[in-house]
């Protein structure tokens with residue numbers, strides 16, 4: 001493995017660990033207020049990017065609010081759907097979105 005790849009892998013692991021740690025607090029927030037507007041997909045399943053819980057299924061089309069949500073994988077810049085929504089996010093969700101995006105940028109997913 002090249003030095004650069006190794007560094008990126010280490011960095012990705014750090015970000016993953018930070019996400020997992022924040023998800024503990026995120027779970028409490030979601031339980032209280034409902035799931036966030038940020039999501040990531042994993043094998044066709046949609047997960048809340050604040051708590052990590054599965055909230056939908058792309059294959060079964062169980063994803064009613066897709067046009068009102070911010071995908072962490074979205075790279076359209078500026079994006080018509082995401083940009084106005086990002087402005088409304090609370091600091092916690094913004095932080096989670098940033099973490100997921102940096103992970104994706106490294107070429108890794110959660």
Ligand SMILES: [Zn+2]
Pocket residue numbers: 026030034035036048049050051052053
């Ligand atoms: Zn949630």
Ligand SMILES: [Zn+2]
Pocket residue numbers: 071074075076079080081082083
């Ligand atoms: Zn977008």
